[in-house]
Amino acid sequence: MKFSSRIESCSLSPIRKFHPYMMEAKAKGRTVYHLNIGQPDIETPKEFFDAVQNYQEKVLAYAPSPGVETYLEAARDYYLSLGYQVSCDDILATYGGSEALQILFSCILEEGDEVLVPEPYYPNYDTFIRVTGATIRPIPTEPEQGYRYATREQIEPRITSRTRAILVTNPGNPTGVVLTAQERRLLVDIAKEHNLFLISDEVYRELVYGGQTPSSMLEYQDAAEHVAIVDSVSKRFSATGSRVGVIVSRNRELMGHAMKIAQGRLCAATLDQVGAAALYRSMTPEYYAGLRAEYQHRRDAVVEELQKIPGVQFSHPEGAFYLMVTLPVDDAEKLQYFLLQEFEDHGETVMYAPGEGFYATPGKGRSEIRIAYVTAAEKLRRAVEVLGHGIQAYNAQNRS
């Protein structure tokens, strides 16, 4: 049977590739620490479950295609509380940030188009872009420069007649980079000057650890035609399984096109939107401060332990709950196989996301890994310690 050449060019998630080896290690009785996945262990606020349990309708009917009204209003008020003027018409409810990206790409991309994305990037961007027939054109960054990407020199030479958008994750997955106000303004200016969309994936907005105010590209009213925000309750409220997100844009034409797809797939899940509305309505500044403090504590634990491993390099992560680390090894994938198949430290081993899958440029990221700090600080400390022992054992074996 013939398949689309686009899907043939896609890969399975590089983050999930080691799953079978992990299962084997667990079957052997090993404890496996997970630094590989972005699934927080923090409890979903009970307001979500309360709202779902109190749902009174006898028929679980379609939601309106643009979204459940209470959810759209709650999301609008959340953006207003951050200082961004948006109306419900600027918001489209989606199945998580994922569908927000899929819809945006369907509206603006076709065969041969290009999207500028700083690398390393969230690997699923690649899948969503490839199925439209477009490709990622990476904006290269360097670990030594802390993976920063927002300069004219790095971006403008890569804009071609086929470039349709710049896509950024801010705060960054996998790098933890948080854009400065100056960098955000520059990206907006470049988008305006070259008539590009600026798609800003802001699902980690509140998770910034340098005292910054949570930010959004919605700040730039002069770029209303260019800016589209991707957002989600997944990380903010530790509710990844609810699959409730949004597109926010003041570009009426874009939202009109997005509505064609939204109507086509009828609606996002009704009950999950009801739960999400309750989350936005009930969460206080104290909630966000507590969340931020907990992740900051975890980040600090990881950073402290990493500093004890000889030869590792990393930039101090400023946001989200990830960091990229350069390991003193030839190949982080080989190390991962070694850790799962041969290594143990008191019956324990560790998983991470090898770096190559986060790059479009061949060969880049081979010695890098992404660490997600989404479990309790003590577990993270031990996980990084096990990683250190594993690196030592791996390199000793390679030398012998």
Next chain:
Amino acid sequence: MKFSSRIESCSLSPIRKFHPYMMEAKAKGRTVYHLNIGQPDIETPKEFFDAVQNYQEKVLAYAPSPGVETYLEAARDYYLSLGYQVSCDDILATYGGSEALQILFSCILEEGDEVLVPEPYYPNYDTFIRVTGATIRPIPTEPEQGYRYATREQIEPRITSRTRAILVTNPGNPTGVVLTAQERRLLVDIAKEHNLFLISDEVYRELVYGGQTPSSMLEYQDAAEHVAIVDSVSKRFSATGSRVGVIVSRNRELMGHAMKIAQGRLCAATLDQVGAAALYRSMTPEYYAGLRAEYQHRRDAVVEELQKIPGVQFSHPEGAFYLMVTLPVDDAEKLQYFLLQEFEDHGETVMYAPGEGFYATPGKGRSEIRIAYVTAAEKLRRAVEVLGHGIQAYNAQNRS
């Protein structure tokens, strides 16, 4: 800003187009009967809500990308109970039937490809296919032949080198056509002979009123490489807002490609899958028989009332909860504007889905409408009566 030429070629849902006029009519105090939408008024079985309310996890975490295990097992057992041998690996959980279609099209379609679809068809197929860069090639049918489409003469002349799939809805939306065993076998044979996928949208499987056993293209084990089923709990369990569906296929390569997209979008909503599992687990043959009897009762009510309107033509609908009706008017869209803006019968009027939006062939369907019989029989009777009066008034006005 530049948008994709594909999205530019898509339309908003023709079924939702009259929404603003309906709102105006209601604002004037009119009662509007809805024959236009596929939202059943039947209660969602309480097992769904019970399962959701009894969910005990503190963290609403990502589901596995292929689906929540209990949901996949419950779906598998449902197909087994119908006599179809499938394993959980043949099933992928999706956001309703809609995402099942989107994923399948992303796997097999690209620029310039064609999908054979009998017309009239469910209009959202057009949106999903256009965003891949492919197009629908309609298999024409005639109201006088009851919209039947499964003959070699109708299908084979339309197969080209760019044809990738035949897509059918069985039981049919909007026609109510139910394929015979002979017709199903013929479609399978054509797909095999021409190396096409046969995508069978079977979300109305149990809603057949001629004493048939609920059927599926899964019956044809010899066509395992060709057949992909789209299914959903929406209609079967009156749970349209839950957005839980599946792709079922024994084609390993297809399911492998589908998994790339499934991993990309992470998962379908966790709680909704938990509720859907409970539905499949708890529903008995009596439940399905009761559901079928209720819709059959509604169908009979609509048919009986339609027969009283002079000049209307329709085929006796055999399944799903729709029928196409040819009205004795020049233009069913104009009639709809008239009904919402000028007409009333004791303060009441009626909405339907005008037929043209269900056709790819220009000009076809202009005098046709789709009726959905998803409300109580007495309401349906009155709605059709109002339609009859409306037609009379409209034609009288046009003649004067």
